[in-house]
Amino acid sequence: MHKVFITGSSIICALGNNKKESINKLKNINNKNYKEYLKNNFEDINYYRIKQNFKTQKEKFFTILEETILDAINDAKLSQEDREKLNIYLSSTSMNISLIEDSFSTTNGIHAINFEEISNFVENIISSKYPCVFIQTACTSSANAIIKASNEIKNEDIDKAIIIGFEFFNQSTYNGFESLMLLSSSGEYKPFDKNSDGLILGEACSCVILENIKKENDDFEIVSYSTSFDNYSITSSNPDAIATFNCLNQALKNANLEINNLTCLKAHATGSENSNLSEVNAINNLFKHHKNSCDVVVLKPYIGHTLGSCGTNEIILLCESIKNGTLPKTINFKDGYENIDFKPLLEDKLVNSANILFHFVGFGGSNASLILSNKRS
Structure with missing residues (x-):
């Protein structure tokens, strides 16, 4: 392959x-x-x-x-x-x-x-x-x-x-x-x-x-991916977060990686109550399942929710930021949910190579997770 x-x-x-x-x-x-x-x-x-x-x-x-x-x-x-x-x-x-x-x-x-x-x-x-x-x-x-x-x-x-x-x-x-x-x-x-x-x-x-070829040393590889769907609702995510968890976890399995191998997880984080709760629970459960965590990055405060184009938009912004030496902070976060053990990254970090787990959610119960890396040979 x-x-x-x-x-x-x-x-x-x-x-x-x-x-x-x-x-x-x-x-x-x-x-x-x-x-x-x-x-x-x-x-x-x-x-x-x-x-x-x-x-x-x-x-x-x-x-x-x-x-x-x-x-x-x-x-x-x-x-x-x-x-x-x-x-x-x-x-x-x-x-x-x-x-x-x-x-x-x-x-x-x-x-x-x-x-x-x-x-x-x-x-x-x-x-x-x-x-x-x-x-x-x-x-x-x-x-x-x-x-x-x-x-x-x-x-x-x-x-x-x-x-x-x-x-x-x-x-x-x-x-x-x-x-x-x-x-x-x-x-x-x-x-x-x-x-x-x-x-x-x-x-x-x-x-x-x-x-299918690497041209520059810092080119990102598409290492693995996973998709999942639930039939809970056309316009909201299932609050049990099982489909989201399974999607994230399967992408890790497909890449033979653990949470501690990740530099960060780029969350979808639309801002709507239902979607937020479902996704934070899925990420929280993922960290508990692996008994480890990583930085969580959110990009929508910078460009808004760009709907069907958010996949290419957010992958480009995060990968290019890292190539330029920065893992970007999440802005305008103040108070997290109760019983959730993580908070998004609140300060920029100096990073120029990374293993990133990207996650995206869509109406109709659609989930898509991808792992990208410019650390691998």
């Missing part, structure tokens, strides 16, 4: 318009300036926005998609021959909803840009001989796309892949979360805090390039 490495990546999000900007901004945010960061980011509603101006949603959608794709290809130093071998995975929760809304608002009728038009656009940019595959599993979409592509590379079914995670603001998604009473009324993200009052959505677009 082949190994799988991330050899290139790119991101545009609330933190910045490229990977370097985003990592530098992330390092400079702390509890003292967090509210100012939110104030500068939010406009008419509490939402982590990409800071670029466009005339239409269509222009925004295709411009940002093209920028991130080309940035990732350049980052991986792919030749034209390499590009032709790229298998393409597009992953999102809202997919083309922003384009449908834009069409309706400008022409007084829905003339939707369909998936075929999006896939043709992406295929032409990349010049790949393979068609796009769409992965849509709610907030685990891009994480599951990475898992699917990694599995195919490991089994030597494909050589290379590009995973594109994207989520753009649209009123339908925002109103949907508002109707479920999941949005924060305070306008502050408080991950794993017992006083958390909900989540804050965000938009972002990011890409990772996967190959």
Whole structure:
């Protein structure tokens, strides 16, 4: 079986318009300036926005998609021959909803840009001989796309892949979360805090390039992965946390690792009461089961909950932060839950290589866990 490495990546999000900007901004945010960061980011509603101006949603959608794709290809130093071998995975929760809304608002009728038009656009940019595959599993979409592509590379079914995670603001998604009473009324993200009052959505677009060769010494390997599902609810996690625990634990088993081999666990931590309680219980039980613990990192206060793209977004932000020497702290955490033995990491740590257990949760009972490492040979 082949190994799988991330050899290139790119991101545009609330933190910045490229990977370097985003990592530098992330390092400079702390509890003292967090509210100012939110104030500068939010406009008419509490939402982590990409800071670029466009005339239409269509222009925004295709411009940002093209920028991130080309940035990732350049980052991986792919030749034209390499590009032709790229298998393409597009992953999102809202997919083309922003384009449908834009069409309706400008022409007084829905003339939707369909998936075929999006896939043709992406295929032409990349010049790949393979068609796009769409992965849509709610907030685990891009994480599951990475898992699917990694599995195919490991089994030597494909050589290379590009995973594109994207989520753009649209009123339908925002109103949907508002109707479920999941949005924060305070306008502050408080991950794993017992006083958390909900989540804050965000938009972002990011890409990772996967190959079966390691190009740079600090490239991260996709070591193992696991998925699980429960049928408890379409819009909430089972409070018994068994499916989440099993997913996390199976990823460790598949990698032949123990908790004490991990540098950190990157939690999903949406901020909603049900999801928070389920996940903290699962992590707490995991630590008890292994009679050990590791640092827990949460990234959503920096970019918001970017739904289907959070897999690629958060993997890139954490891996690139570590490559730049920092394991980032969790901001805006004050009071943990009772009977929970861990707290998220509250101070930056000097780290430049790591074994990381990533976890993502999606509506419909979807769980996805991946272990990435740039410590292994």
